Every structure is written in structure tokens, then in C-alpha cells.
Amino acid sequence: MDDLRKVLFCLKCEQDRTVVLVRNITSSGTSQVFWMCETCEKRAEKKFIKHEIIEGSGYVIDEIRIKEDYSNQTPCIICGEPGEFHHWMPQAFIKEYSLNSKWYRIGDFLCHHHHVDIWHDIVTPGLVPKKE
Numbered sequence: 001m002d003d004l005r006k007v008l009f010c011l012k013c014e015q016d017r018t019v020v021l022v023r024n025i026t027s028s029g030t031s032q033v034f035w036m037c038e039t040c041e042k043r044a045e046k047k048f049i050k051h052e053i054i055e056g057s058g059y060v061i062d063e064i065r066i067k068e069d070y071s072n073q074t075p076c077i078i079c080g081e082p083g084e085f086h087h088w089m090p091q092a093f094i095k096e097y098s099l100n101s102k103w104y105r106i107g108d109f110l111c112h113h114h115h116v117d118i119w120h121d122i123v124t125p126g127l128v129p130k131k132e
């Protein structure tokens with residue numbers, strides 16, 4: 001199916017922009033459909049569009065252009081967003097204290113927010129440089 005476009009107020013650009021209908025596939029395999037601003041490539045409005053609305057307009061969810069596919073990623077154990085591997089023993093300490101490399105294998109999956117902004121911020125402040 002052809003990309004669907006329209007003009008919509010983009011929250012990030014704070015002005016009217018051309019937006020295109022796209023979807024992200026979450027780690028649980030469901031599609032989150034939204035209007036993406038073609039200028040900043042962010043979600044133009046906060047909400048995702050309900051599947052019933054899209055199907056009710058005669059469109060097929062699976063044919064909408066995919067922006068991000070997180071279906072192969074392990075979800076964050078806290079919130080379910082796409083996760084990254086979090087080492088229980090900070091990697092910097094494994095090196096610094098010459099610990100057994102098996103420490104690299106133990107951990108769990110956290111999204112970037114819960115990993116860096118929450119866990120590292122509270123437990124190891126200053127150890128991981130902050131990305132804005």
C-alpha cells in the first residue's frame with residue numbers, strides 16, 4: 001500500500017508538517033501505528049492510533065510502513081519497552097577489580113531509561129556518561 005500522508009501539527013517541531021503513517025513493532029510483536037513527522041522523524045502527536053480506526057478506514061495494519069522493528073529484542077523487565085543488556089556488576093568494575101569474566105554474563109534486560117536514567121543514576125552516579 002502507498003504511504004499515507006497528511007499535514008498535522010508536529011509537537012516536536014511546533015508547527016504544521018507533512019506526516020506519514022508508520023508503525024513500530026514492539027518486542028511483543030504488536031504494531032503501534034502513528035503519524036511520523038517527515039521533518040524531525042518523531043511522533044507528531046503523543047498518541048498511537050487505535051487499530052480499529054485504521055481498519056475501519058479500510059487499511060491493513062501489516063501493510064503500513066515499518067519504522068522500527070523491536071520484535072527480536074528482549075523487553076525491559078520493568079516496563080516492556082525494547083531492552084538492552086544490563087550487567088549487574090558494572091563493566092567498569094569488572095575491569096577495575098580484574099573480576100572473573102563470568103560477571104559479564106549475569107544481568108537482565110532494561111530499556112535505556114530504566115538502565116541509565118534510573119539504575120545507573122541511583123546506584124552508580126557518575127559512572128556512565130549521560131546522553132541527553
Ligand SMILES: [Zn+2]
Nearest residue numbers: 010013037040
Ligand atoms: Zn516534527
Ligand SMILES: [Zn+2]
Nearest residue numbers: 076079111114
Ligand atoms: Zn523500562
